[in-house]
Structure formats: structure tokens, C-alpha cells
Amino acid sequence: MIEIKNLHAKVDGKDILKGVDLTIRPGEVHAIMGPNGAGKSTLSYVLAGREGYEVTEGSVTYYGKDLLALEPEQRAAEGVFLAFQYPVEIPGVANTTFLKTAINAMRKHRGEKELDAMQFLKLIREKTKALGMSDEMLKRAVNVGFSGGEKKRNETLQMAVLEPKFAILDETDSGLDIDALKIVAEGVNALRSPERSMLVITHYQRLLDYIVPDHVHVLAAGRVVKSGGKELALELEKNGYRDFGVNEAA
Amino acid sequence: MLTTTYATRGADPSTAPAFLAPLDQLKSGLPGAALSWLRDLREQGRERFAAVGLPTIRNETWRYTNLRDLTKLAFHPADAADGNVRFDVLPTVRTEGQTGPRLVFVDGRFRAELSSTEALPAGVELLSLAAAFASHGELIGEHLGRLALADDRPLVALNSAFLADGPVLRVAAGVAVDQPIELVFVSAGSDERPTSFHPRTLIVAEAGSRAVVVEHHIGCGTGTTLANHVAEVFVGEGATLYHYKAQRETASAFHLSHTAATVAKDGCYDNFILTLGARLSRNEVTSVLAGTDARTHVSGGYMVRGSQHADTTTLIDHAQPNGTSREVYKGVIDDTGRAVFQGKIIVRPQAQKTDGHQLNRALLLSDTAEIDAKPELEIHADDVKCSHGCTAGELDDAALFYLRARGIDQETARGLLIGAFLGEAMEEIAEEPVRDAFQALVSGWLEEKR
Ligand SMILES: Nc1ncnc2c1ncn2[C@@H]1O[C@H](COP(=O)(O)OP(=O)(O)OP(=O)(O)O)[C@@H](O)[C@H]1O
Ligand SMILES: [Mg+2]
Numbered sequence: 001m002i003e004i005k006n007l008h009a010k011v012d013g014k015d016i017l018k019g020v021d022l023t024i025r026p027g028e029v030h031a032i033m034g035p036n037g038a039g040k041s042t043l044s045y046v047l048a049g050r051e052g053y054e055v056t057e058g059s060v061t062y063y064g065k066d067l068l069a070l071e072p073e074q075r076a077a078e079g080v081f082l083a084f085q086y087p088v089e090i091p092g093v094a095n096t097t098f099l100k101t102a103i104n105a106m107r108k109h110r111g112e113k114e115l116d117a118m119q120f121l122k123l124i125r126e127k128t129k130a131l132g133m134s135d136e137m138l139k140r141a142v143n144v145g146f147s148g149g150e151k152k153r154n155e156t157l158q159m160a161v162l163e164p165k166f167a168i169l170d171e172t173d174s175g176l177d178i179d180a181l182k183i184v185a186e187g188v189n190a191l192r193s194p195e196r197s198m199l200v201i202t203h204y205q206r207l208l209d210y211i212v213p214d215h216v217h218v219l220a221a222g223r224v225v226k227s228g229g230k231e232l233a234l235e236l237e238k239n240g241y242r243d244f245g246v247n248e249a250a
Numbered sequence: 251m252l253t254t255t256y257a258t259r260g261a262d263p264s265t266a267p268a269f270l271a272p273l274d275q276l277k278s279g280l281p282g283a284a285l286s287w288l289r290d291l292r293e294q295g296r297e298r299f300a301a302v303g304l305p306t307i308r309n310e311t312w313r314y315t316n317l318r319d320l321t322k323l324a325f326h327p328a329d330a331a332d333g334n335v336r337f338d339v340l341p342t343v344r345t346e347g348q349t350g351p352r353l354v355f356v357d358g359r360f361r362a363e364l365s366s367t368e369a370l371p372a373g374v375e376l377l378s379l380a381a382a383f384a385s386h387g388e389l390i391g392e393h394l395g396r397l398a399l400a401d402d403r404p405l406v407a408l409n410s411a412f413l414a415d416g417p418v419l420r421v422a423a424g425v426a427v428d429q430p431i432e433l434v435f436v437s438a439g440s441d442e443r444p445t446s447f448h449p450r451t452l453i454v455a456e457a458g459s460r461a462v463v464v465e466h467h468i469g470c471g472t473g474t475t476l477a478n479h480v481a482e483v484f485v486g487e488g489a490t491l492y493h494y495k496a497q498r499e500t501a502s503a504f505h506l507s508h509t510a511a512t513v514a515k516d517g518c519y520d521n522f523i524l525t526l527g528a529r530l531s532r533n534e535v536t537s538v539l540a541g542t543d544a545r546t547h548v549s550g551g552y553m554v555r556g557s558q559h560a561d562t563t564t565l566i567d568h569a570q571p572n573g574t575s576r577e578v579y580k581g582v583i584d585d586t587g588r589a590v591f592q593g594k595i596i597v598r599p600q601a602q603k604t605d606g607h608q609l610n611r612a613l614l615l616s617d618t619a620e621i622d623a624k625p626e627l628e629i630h631a632d633d634v635k636c637s638h639g640c641t642a643g644e645l646d647d648a649a650l651f652y653l654r655a656r657g658i659d660q661e662t663a664r665g666l667l668i669g670a671f672l673g674e675a676m677e678e679i680a681e682e683p684v685r686d687a688f689q690a691l692v693s694g695w696l697e698e699k700r
Binding site for chain 1: 648651654656660663
């Protein structure tokens with residue numbers, strides 16, 4: 001279980017999160033919607049442990065552990081995965097090298113044997129095929145020269161091979177064409193299980209047709225201002241965020 | 251009026267006697283004493299060094315590299331191979347079990363029992379300078395001292411004064427040597443006193459020939475050493491010479507090196523230096539495109555940490571039309587390490603259609619790491635394409651976080667990013683076995699830190 005309590009966070013001296021409360025049980029999928037600049041990505045970075053995001057109040061308990069006390073790689077090893085809104089380009093590091101290093105780091109942490117080159121290739125081929133990715137994308141440097149949609153597929157690929165316990169998807173649907181959206185959603189759904197939970201950040205109800213959430217929350221001005229079932233997403237699609245004192249046109 | 255002469259301003263004659271005094275005890279022992287031109291060359295070197303001494307930081311090209319520490323040590327010149335150093339494994343770019351041509355020098359002196367010159371194709375001569383004085387007097391006399399001029403460079407003068415030994419390679423016209431020719435320089439020194447030596451390398455690649463030379467500079471023991479190398483490289487018409495060097499001497503070593511190359515029409519000189527070792531190092535590479543349509547690639551990587559100091563100083567001299575030059579340097583500097591990059595490109599008035607490109611990028615891994623970079627273009631022709639770029643930066647935080655967020659620990663993540671950063675320079679190594687071997691040295695360096 002993941003329990004976020006009264007979470008306050010600052011970026012560059014500016015208060016962004018102003019008391020977020022959220023509880024996610026194993027197996028649940030929660031969606032977060034909210035206007036631009038509400039603090040959705042900030043929340044995801046705080047959960048993943050990015051430097052420069054200073055928690056000033058509150059707590060995050062992850063399966064009994066103080067998540068905020070862990071280094072980013074320890075959180076990843078514990079099963080936290082963030083699919084970035086803006087995946088980072090890393091020139092000079094081949095996607096395969098990156099994936100192999102990541103997989104083996106995880107396996108090592110779990111006390112499993114590292115994969116050799118053959119085993120790795122077999123695994124990765126299988127997953128890339130399912131996601132409609134080309135072998136060529138594996139050879140290229142991480143995200144370098146990838147289109148917006150390819151970057152999002154690459155995030156999904158990483159999630160598929162790392163098999164996280166808690167996945168945060170920050171606008172994984174943005175930049176995807178309709179077919180890609182289906183493929184990526186299938187990839188995500190394939191991971192759904194009673195042990196895994198997900199936090200899906202999106203601006204579009206459409207994604208939630210594919211990845212059906214158990215709960216939908218509205219994050220505005222650094223706080224969860226409304227929670228509901230999947231029908232809340234439909235409502236937001238119709239009315240926007242004006243009911244929450246936010247001018248959407250801004 | 252054009253000149254490449256370095257000012258002798260910023261020299262300190264008072265530092266000369268300490269270095270030259272031991273010469274009198276040695277002189278009779280230097281090989282080739284019967285050759286009058288050699289005696290002259292040594293004498294000129296001696297006189298020149300006596301007049302100027304070590305360069306100081308007031309000398310424009312030595313502004314960022316201070317040799318003061320050398321004057322605090324009483325260096326004793328290494329005598330004819332008296333080291334009893336034993337080696338289990340000598341460095342090589344060959345795969346295990348493979349053998350090939352190799353010359354080994356310990357403290358500047360040739361060690362025949364560790365060397366091998368079998369299996370060289372006809373038309374290739376590979377031998378020690380000391381031996382060549384007797385057997386190849388004409389070849390040596392024709393080339394030695396022609397490119398590395400003592401007037402300009404005090405350390406070349408010092409090298410000439412002590413001229414005794416080093417590798418000599420000659421590849422006859424039209425001959426291609428497929429296997430790399432390895433030159434191993436071991437700085438052994440002694441625990442009793444600081445040791446200096448002044449190896450001289452001569453490479454003559456005749457018209458249409460092709461060869462790959464790989465230098466390994468290593469150290470053993472704990473003695474303080476000063477290796478003052480000078481290399482003269484002649485690349486003939488249409489010839490191609492790949493000249494690689496990996497320097498990983500010990501933390502008590504001083505490594506000074508000047509390589510002077512000249513490239514004839516349609517020739518190509520390709521130089522790559524990987525600097526990992528030594529307390530203080532300076533690699534000065536001068537490549538003169540003396541014929542039309544000549545090419546030169548002068549690149550390298552430098553990895554500096556602890557309190558190491560590594561200086562890379564290059565001069566590309568486009569003397570004739572249609573020349574191409576390319577320089578790609580990448581440096582990684584950690585702790586209180588300090589690196590210097592000085593890159594000068596000269597395009598002479600007649601060198602139209604010159605294409606010159608220079609890049610130096612440094613990655614600073616700590617707040618106390620330092621780089622002094624000085625790119626310099628001196629262009630006297632109007633129809634040329636020349637560019638240079640110099641940057642210094644830190645590791646990309648966003649990339650580091652991305653890797654860590656995938657479970658890769660901080661040190662491994664840093665290693666991946668540093669390796670990737672250096673990759674751009676390593677790719678300049680055209681010969682695959684050399685690239686692999688040098689890449690392994692880089693990986694080793696990154697591992698050591700962990
Ligand atoms: N480094 C920073 N310095 C100052 N302000 C920042 C910094 N990073 C983010 N912010 C601000 O924090 C606020 C929240 O940003 P965040 O990226 O979390 O929004 P979001 O809800 O993800 O928006 P979007 O829907 O556009 O992705 C914004 O107003 C943003 O400008
Ligand atoms: Mg966002």
C-alpha cells in the first residue's frame with residue numbers, strides 16, 4: 001500500500017505541492033487529472049526521488065517503508081517506476097546497454113541471477129515486438145532522435161521489462177497516435193495484477209477508456225481537490241476544471 | 251611574416267645546469283659517438299638548453315603548465331639498461347595468445363629480450379635507435395632532428411643533448427603492414443633517486459605505405475621518473491600512418507612528449523592519445539600538412555583525477571592547399587585534477603581550400619576540477635573552412651536521475667554517462683582492436699574509482 005499524507009514540496013523555493021493526500025492499495029489504478037501547472041509531474045518526481053524537489057511537510061509510506069528516505073535507485077529497486085512525461089535523451093548510451101544495465105541492477109537487488117546477453121536479447125525481443133518497436137530503436141542512443149511517440153513506447157518498454165510494483169505514468173498517452181495509444185495501453189494492462197498499483201496522470205479521458213481506473217482524482221494548485229470513480233473523468237472532459245476555481249483557458 | 255617559433259621569453263637558464271651536469275659522466279657512454287652529425291646535434295641541444303633552461307609559465311605555450319616541480323628534484327639520467335624490472339604481462343592491443351612486432355624500452359633503453367621483430371613483412375625495418383646509429387646511419391642522419399627543432403623547444407633541446415635510444419620504424423614505399431607495431435615504454439626508475447630519460451622516436455612511412463603504431467607508456471615501482479619524449483614522424487606521399495598512444499604511468503611520473511609530424515601530398519597522419527596516468531603530463535603534437543591534399547587527424551581523451559595535471563597542446567599547420575585536419579578531444583576531470591588544452595590551427599596564405607575542424611570538450615566532475623582551454627585559429631588564406639569548439643560542462647543531472655530512476659546505482663550511472671561522453675573521442679580511433687583495447691583502459695579507469 002502507498003500512503004501519501006499531507007505532502008508539501010518546494011521547487012526552487014516555490015511551494016508546488018500543498019498538502020496532497022492519496023492512498024493507493026495493491027491492485028488499484030488511480031488516475032490523476034488536473035490543469036497544467038497543478039503539480040502532477042512534481043508529485044511524480046517527488047515519489048521517484050528527484051533531486052531539487054524538497055519535501056517540507058508530510059510523508060509517503062510505501063509498503064511500510066518511508067519512501068522519501070530512499071535514494072532514487074533504491075526506490076526503483078523496491079518497485080517504484082516513473083514513466084516520464086518528458087523522457088530524457090542520453091547521447092552515447094545505447095538503449096540496449098541502458099536496458100540491460102537496468103534489468104540486471106534490479107535482478108541483483110532481488111537476489112536473482114543477472115541475465116546473459118542471450119537471455120537478455122530473448123526477453124527484449126519479445127517485449128519490443130509486443131509494443132511494435134523496431135530492433136533499430138534498441139541500437140540507438142537512449143531516446144536520442146526518437147519521436148514523441150517513440151519515446152513514450154520506450155518508457156512502456158522499460159516498464160514492461162522492469163515489472164514494477166508501483167508504476168507512475170506521467171502523460172504516457174500524450175504524443176501517441178490512436179494505434180500507439182492502444183498498443184501502449186495494452187502493454188500497461190498486461191501488467192495489471194492484484195499486487196501492482198498504478199498512478200496514471202493524464203489530460204484525456206480517452207486513455208481511461210483503455211486503462212480503466214478504480215479512482216479518479218483532480219489535482220489543482222498542489223492539492224487533491226476532488227476524488228471519485230471513473231465517471232469523474234467524463235465529467236471533467238465535459239466541464240473542464242472551472243468548478244475547481246481554475247480558469248482552464250489560462 | 252609568419253612564424254611558428256615559440257618565444258624563448260619565459261625560459262629560465264638557471265634550471266639548466268642541474269639537468270646537464272650529469273651529461274659529462276654519460277657522454278662517452280652514449281651510442282653513435284663516431285657520427286659527427288650526431289655529436290653536433292647533441293652539442294647543439296646541450297648549448298641550447300644551457301642557454302634557456304626549462305620553460306616557465308611566462309612562455310606563452312607553457313602558461314598553464316608549470317614545470318617548477320621538476321626543479322625541486324635532482325634527476326639522475328638513466329644509464330644503459332640497468333633496470334632488472336621483470337614483467338609478467340606487457341600491455342598490448344592484441345588478443346590473448348597473439349604475438350606481433352614489438353619494441354620494449356625500459357627507462358628509455360631498448361630491451362631486446364622483451365622485444366620481437368619477427369613476422370614483419372619485407373620492407374619494414376623496426377629497430378632501436380642505438381643499433382640504427384651503426385646500421386642505418388644514413389637513414390637516421392637524413393631524418394633525425396629535422397622536424398623537432400631545438401631552437402623552439404627547450405625540452406627538445408634537452409632530449410637532443412641526451413640522445414641515445416628509442417624506436418626506429420621505416421616502412422618502405424608501397425608496403426602495408428596489417429598488424430599493429432607496438433612500442434612499449436616502461437618508466438621504472440629507482441627508489442633511490444629520481445630518474446630521467448629522453449627517448450627519441452623516428453618513424454618514416456615512405457610513399458604509399460600504410461602502418462599502425464601503438465605506443466604503451468606504463469610505469470612500475472614507486473620511483474620518481476621523468477620521461478622526456480620526442481618523436482619525429484615522416485608521412486610520405488600517399489602514405490597513411492596511424493599513431494596511437496596510451497599513457498598510464500604512475501602517480502610519481504612526469505611525462506613530457508613532443509611529437510612532430512610532417513605529411514606529404516595525399517598522405518594521412520592519424521594521431522590519438524589516451525592520457526590516464528602520470529602526476530604531470532604534456533603531450534604536444536605538431537602536424538604539418540606539407541603537401542597538397544594531405545590529411546591529419548589529431549585526437550584524444552584525457553582522464554584526470556587526484557591532483558594530476560594533463561596538458562594537451564596541438565599545432566596543425568596547413569602549409570599547402572586542399573588539406574583536411576580534424577581534432578576531437580574529450581576530457582574528464584575529477585577531484586583537484588587540472589587539464590590544459592591548447593589547440594592552434596595555422597592556415598598559410600597558399601593553403602586555399604583548407605578544411606579544419608577542432609573540438610575540445612571537458613567534463614568537470616568536481617567543483618575543484620579545472621580546465622584551461624585555448625583554441626587559436628590563425629588564418630591567412632581566404633577560401634577556407636575552419637571551425638573550433640571548446641566547452642566545459644558537468645554531468646547532466648536529468649540524465650543521471652533518469653538512469654537512477656531505473657534502478658542503476660549512482661556510480662554506475664555516472665560511469666555510463668562518462669563513458670558515453672568519452673565515446674565521441676574514442677570513435678575517432680579507426681583501428682578496431684586499438685579502439686577496443688583503449689576502451690577497456692577507460693572502463694578500468696572508471697571501475698577504479700568505485
Ligand atoms: N524548477 C522549477 N522552478 C520553478 N518552478 C517550477 C520548477 N519546476 C516546476 N515548476 C512549477 O511548478 C508548477 C507545477 O509544475 P508541474 O510540472 O508539476 O505541473 P503539471 O501539473 O505536471 O503540469 P502539466 O499538465 O503541464 O504537465 C508549475 O507552475 C511549474 O512552472
Ligand atoms: Mg506534467
